[in-house]
Amino acid sequence: MSNQFEGFLDDLRATHGRNLASVILYGAAAVAGDYANNQPDSNLLIALHEITPKELRNAQAPMREWTRLGHPIPVYFTVNELETAADVFPIEFHQMERARKVLYGTDVLANIKISDEFLRHQTEYELRSKLILLRRTYIPVSHSVSGLVGLMSDSLSSFASLFRAVLLLRGVEPPNGKHQIVALTAQKLRLNGKPFEKIFNIRENNYAQNLDEISANELFAEYMREIENVIAAVDNLETS
Numbered sequence: 001m002s003n004q005f006e007g008f009l010d011d012l013r014a015t016h017g018r019n020l021a022s023v024i025l026y027g028a029a030a031v032a033g034d035y036a037n038n039q040p041d042s043n044l045l046i047a048l049h050e051i052t053p054k055e056l057r058n059a060q061a062p063m064r065e066w067t068r069l070g071h072p073i074p075v076y077f078t079v080n081e082l083e084t085a086a087d088v089f090p091i092e093f094h095q096m097e098r099a100r101k102v103l104y105g106t107d108v109l110a111n112i113k114i115s116d117e118f119l120r121h122q123t124e125y126e127l128r129s130k131l132i133l134l135r136r137t138y139i140p141v142s143h144s145v146s147g148l149v150g151l152m153s154d155s156l157s158s159f160a161s162l163f164r165a166v167l168l169l170r171g172v173e174p175p176n177g178k179h180q181i182v183a184l185t186a187q188k189l190r191l192n193g194k195p196f197e198k199i200f201n202i203r204e205n206n207y208a209q210n211l212d213e214i215s216a217n218e219l220f221a222e223y224m225r226e227i228e229n230v231i232a233a234v235d236n237l238e239t240s
Contacts, residue, residue: 005025005103007065008062008065008066009023009103011061011065012046012062012104013104015055015059015062016048016055016058016059018049019048019050019055020046020047021047021048021105021106021108022045022047022079022102022105022106022107023045023046023074023104024045024047024100024101024103024109025100025101025103026044026045026095026096026099026101027043027096027099042071043074043075044075044103045074045075045100046076047076047077047078047079047082047105047108048077048078049078049079051076051077079108082108082109083111083112086112086113086114087114087115087118089122090115090118090165091119091126091164093112093114094114094119094164094165094168096109096112097112097114098174116169119165120169123166123169123234124231124234124235126162127227127230127234128231130155130158130159130162131227131228133155137151137155138151138220138224142220143213145211145216148211148216148217148220149202151220152199152202152220152223153202153203156182156199156200156223157203159182159227159230160179160181161178163181163230164181166185166230166233166234167181167184167188169234169237170188172184179200179204183196183197185230189229189233191229192222192226193226194222195219195222195225195226196226198219199223
């Protein structure tokens with residue numbers, strides 16, 4: 001990975017020149033040792049002094065090679081935008097703030113200030129949006145065990161990212177792994193964590209063969225009920 005980063009940084013410096021202010025790795029991959037666990041969550045923030053269509057067009061070549069290696073396209077911000085965008089994207093900026101590594105330039109996130117009230121609003125909005133999507137997606141797969149298994153596995157991974165914000169709102173430092181985040185959220189909110197555990201076992205240990213249509217639907221019903229309980233807890237949370 002270090003060789004990939006070095007090559008990509010060389011390409012970015014050649015592409016953006018003095019306009020390149022900072023490149024920051026954030027998320028799971030910024031935590032020491034995470035790559036040893038085969039979790040290359042290589043999210044990158046690129047900060048430019050100025051962003052124009054020309055700058056973005058010029059980035060096509062390095063991005064093509066970067067995505068070919070299996071990485072997502074980085075997010076681009078101007079330095080000035082970073083000073084005002086934290087109230088709009090508090091979940092993302094909390095993640096950047098708490099787990100980051102400066103690969104190039106200055107730490108443009110050092111003085112970011114994030115309101116807990118903005119964080120609560122975005123967390124509730126994202127949770128409710130994903131719950132609505134979960135219900136809609138359930139309808140066409142409700143008679144398919146494999147479809148239900150895929151829906152629960154994929155959606156729990158997505159919800160786990162939001163549970164990190166739920167823990168922050170409760171004043172709890174989130175662990176690194178999604179499995180641990182979900183388990184701690186269930187504990188702190190006094191939820192029934194068994195549906196989450198069953199879904200992780202299916203996802204990680206290929207236990208889908210133990211389910212039939214009835215048991216898969218029962219598990220989904222338990223799972224959706226606990227997601228609703230998480231949302232209710234966030235909705236009732238008072239922030240200063």
